[in-house]
Amino acid sequence: MTKIPSGCRIYSGPKAASIEAARNTFLKVFSAFGYKVFCPSTIQLLSSCWSKLPPSIREKLIVLNTPYGEVACLRPDLTLTAVSYISSHYAPQERPLRICYADKIFLGPEEPETNLEHLQLGAELIGWDGNGADIEIISIMLKVLDLLGHNDAQVVIGDTNIIDFILKKTAPDIAQSLRNALLRQSLAEYYSILERHPVPQLKLSPLLALPTLKGETTILEKAERLLPKETPLEDIKYVISSLEKLGYAKRIVVDFALSRRLNYYSGPVFEVYSPRSKKLLGGGGRYDALLTSYGIIGQAIGFALDLEGITQAKESNTTSNWVMIWAGKASPKNAMEKANILADRGFHVELSWTNNRQQSIDLAKRRKFRWWLSISLNKIYDLGNACEYDLAEWLEKEERKC
Amino acid sequence: MLTFALPKGRMLKTCIKLLKEMNIPCVNIENRGRALVIEEEGIRYILVKPMDVPTYVHHGAADVAFAGSDVIWESGASLVEITDTQEGLCRLVIAGPQSLVNLFLKHKSSLMGIRIATKYPNITKQYFSSMGIQPEVIPLKGSIELAPLLGLSDGILDIVQTGETLRANGLQVVEEVTQVSLRIIANNKSVHEHWDKLGRFLEKIRILKERKRL
Numbered sequence: 209m210t211k212i213p214s215g216c217r218i219y220s221g222p223k224a225a226s227i228e229a230a231r232n233t234f235l236k237v238f239s240a241f242g243y244k245v246f247c248p249s250t251i252q253l254l255s256s257c258w259s260k261l262p263p264s265i266r267e268k269l270i271v272l273n274t275p276y277g278e279v280a281c282l283r284p285d286l287t288l289t290a291v292s293y294i295s296s297h298y299a300p301q302e303r304p305l306r307i308c309y310a311d312k313i314f315l316g317p318e319e320p321e322t323n324l325e326h327l328q329l330g331a332e333l334i335g336w337d338g339n340g341a342d343i344e345i346i347s348i349m350l351k352v353l354d355l356l357g358h359n360d361a362q363v364v365i366g367d368t369n370i371i372d373f374i375l376k377k378t379a380p381d382i383a384q385s386l387r388n389a390l391l392r393q394s395l396a397e398y399y400s401i402l403e404r405h406p407v408p409q410l411k412l413s414p415l416l417a418l419p420t421l422k423g424e425t426t427i428l429e430k431a432e433r434l435l436p437k438e439t440p441l442e443d444i445k446y447v448i449s450s451l452e453k454l455g456y457a458k459r460i461v462v463d464f465a466l467s468r469r470l471n472y473y474s475g476p477v478f479e480v481y482s483p484r485s486k487k488l489l490g491g492g493g494r495y496d497a498l499l500t501s502y503g504i505i506g507q508a509i510g511f512a513l514d515l516e517g518i519t520q521a522k523e524s525n526t527t528s529n530w531v532m533i534w535a536g537k538a539s540p541k542n543a544m545e546k547a548n549i550l551a552d553r554g555f556h557v558e559l560s561w562t563n564n565r566q567q568s569i570d571l572a573k574r575r576k577f578r579w580w581l582s583i584s585l586n587k588i589y590d591l592g593n594a595c596e597y598d599l600a601e602w603l604e605k606e607e608r609k610c
Numbered sequence: 611m612l613t614f615a616l617p618k619g620r621m622l623k624t625c626i627k628l629l630k631e632m633n634i635p636c637v638n639i640e641n642r643g644r645a646l647v648i649e650e651e652g653i654r655y656i657l658v659k660p661m662d663v664p665t666y667v668h669h670g671a672a673d674v675a676f677a678g679s680d681v682i683w684e685s686g687a688s689l690v691e692i693t694d695t696q697e698g699l700c701r702l703v704i705a706g707p708q709s710l711v712n713l714f715l716k717h718k719s720s721l722m723g724i725r726i727a728t729k730y731p732n733i734t735k736q737y738f739s740s741m742g743i744q745p746e747v748i749p750l751k752g753s754i755e756l757a758p759l760l761g762l763s764d765g766i767l768d769i770v771q772t773g774e775t776l777r778a779n780g781l782q783v784v785e786e787v788t789q790v791s792l793r794i795i796a797n798n799k800s801v802h803e804h805w806d807k808l809g810r811f812l813e814k815i816r817i818l819k820e821r822k823r824l
Binding site: 318364392 | 669670671688690693797803
C-alpha cells in the first residue's frame with residue numbers, strides 16, 4: 209500500500225506507540241472509576257443521527273450506502289452514538305451509566321484543516337443528577353491529562369444556561385442571532401447586532417458584558433456585579449469551587465460566553481487547552497436536552513479529547529528503556545526466557561537473531577537503544593556510556609532503583 | 611509574548627495607524643526594512659500575505675491579527691473575531707459586463723453554470739449555492755477584471771472600494787455579496803491565555819469608534 213486517501217493517516221513507530229499508550233491510560237483510569245468501555249459501530253444509519261446533528265455537522269457527514277442498500281454515514285460523533293445506544297438498550301432503573309471510549313470519528317474536512325479521521329477519547333456519565341457528576345467527570349479527565357504529561361493543561365469553563373438567561377431578555381430573533389454569533393465565535397458580529405437592534409439600557413449592560421467576562425476564577429465576582437441578580441450562577445460557581453478544593457485552582461479559566469459548536473449542550477460546558485499544543489485539545493459539557501430528545505429524562509455530561517493532539521504533545525516527553533537482545537549462538541529458548549524477564553520488569557525488548565555481533569550492536573545504535581544484551585556472555589552493555597555489566601547484577605541494581 | 615500577525619501590502623498602513631491610535635507600540639514596524647519578524651515591547655509582529663493571516667491564527671502561529679472579513683470568510687478558519695475596526699471598508703461584489711447584468715435580470719435558472727472568476731472560490735461557491743445555483747468557479751490570483759474582458763468568465767466576484775477599476779474596464783456591479791472591514795481576530799487558545807490584553811484591544815477599538823461617531 210503506497211497511497212492512502214487524502215485526509216487519512218497511517219501511524220507507526222513512536223507516534224503509534226504514544227497513541228496506544230495514551231489510549232490505554234485513558235481507558236484504564238476511567239475503567240477504574242466504573243466507566244464501561246464502549247465500542248460503537250463505525251457505520252451508522254443516517255436516519256438515526258440526522259435530526260440530532262447541527263447543520264454544520266450534517267454538511268460534513270461522509271455518507272454512503274451499505275451493501276444492503278441502507279443509507280448510512282461514517283460515525284460523525286461518539287456522544288450521539290452512545291446516547292442513542294443507551295436510550296434503546298438500558299432501562300431507567302439501570303442508570304446511572306458511565307461509559308468511556310477511544311475511537312475514531314469521521315467528518316468532511318473543515319478548511320484549513322484537511323483530515324477526515326479524528327481519533328477521540330471520551331467519557332459520558334448519564335443519569336446521575338447534581339453537580340457531583342460535573343466534578344467527577346472533569347476531575348477524572350484532569351487526572352488522565354496529568355498522567356499523559358499535560359499537568360498544566362487548562363480547563364475553560366462556561367455555562368450555556370447563563371447565556372440563555374441573558375439572551376432571553378431580548379426579542380427571540382435577536383437572541384437567536386446573538387447566540388449564533390457566539391457559536392461562530394464572532395464578538396464583532398455580536399456587538400454589531402446589538403448596535404443595529406437597540407436594546408433598552410437596563411437589558412443592554414449584561415449583554416455587553418457577557419463576552420468580556422473571561423479570565424481567572426476571580427472573574428466570578430465581576431460577573432456577580434455586572435449580571436442581573438437572578439442570573440443562574442450557582443452551577444458554575446459550585447463546579448469551580450469544587451475543582452479549586454481538589455487542587456485545580458490554577459488550571460481553571462472562566463469564559464461566560466463559551467459556546468461549544470455542537471448545539472446539544474445545555475448547562476456547564478468546558479474546553480481544554482495545553483501550553484504544549486497550539487490547538488484545542490477537546491471539551492464537553494452537560495447535554496440534558498439531547499438526552500430528552502432520545503426520550504431519557506435526566507442529566508448527562510460528557511467530553512471528548514483529541515487523541516492525536518494529546519499524544520503530539522506527549523511524544524516529546526516519552527523516555528523508554530529499550531534493550532536489544534542478541535541471541536548469538538545461544539538457544540532461542542534461552543533468549544526468549546531473558547526477554548521475558550526484561551519485559552516483565554517493564555523494559556522494551558527487541559530480539560536480534562543475527563550471528564554477527566557487530567551487526568546487532570549497529571542495529572541497536574541505529575534504533576537509539578540504550579542497552580545491548582549478549583545472551584551467550586550474559587552481559588549487558590550501556591551503549592550510551594560504553595559500560596558493561598553482569599546481567600544478574602544489573603537486574604538487581606535496576607530493581608533497587610525501582 | 612504576544613504574536614501579532616499583520617497583513618503585508620495595502621492594509622499595512624491602516625493597521626499601523628490603528629496600532630498607534632490604540633497606543634500599542636509599533637515604531638519598529640515602520641523601520642523594519644525587509645524583516646518579516648519584528649519585536650517590540652513584549653509583542654512579536656509577523657508580516658504575512660493578507661490571505662494567509664487567518665491560517666496563521668487558526669494554527670496558533672499567531673495569537674492575534676488584523677484581517678479583512680473577506681479573507682476570514684474565505685479561509686473558513688476556526689478563530690475568534692474580537693472586534694470590527696470599521697477600517698478598510700469596501701464591498702465584496704459580483705461584477706461584470708452589461709451581458710452579465712442582463713443575465714441577472716432574467717430568471718434565476720439562467721444563472722446555472724455561470725462562470726465566475728475570483729480570488730475567493732469558497733465564498734463564490736457558498737454565495738451562489740445559497741441561491742440554488744452551481745457556478746463554474748475560475749480561481750485567479752490577481753487582475754480579476756481581465757477575465758470577463760477576454761471571455762474567460764461571465765463575471766467576477768471581487769472586492770471593490772471606489773469602483774474605479776471596474777469602470778475603467780467596462781464592468782459594473784451586479785450584486786453586493788457583503789460589506790468588508792478590517793477585523794481583529796485571535797486564536798481560540800490565545801483568547802483565554804491573553805484575554806487581559808485582547809479585552810483591552812476590544813475596549814480601545816470601541817472607544818475609537820465612539821470618537822469617530824462624535
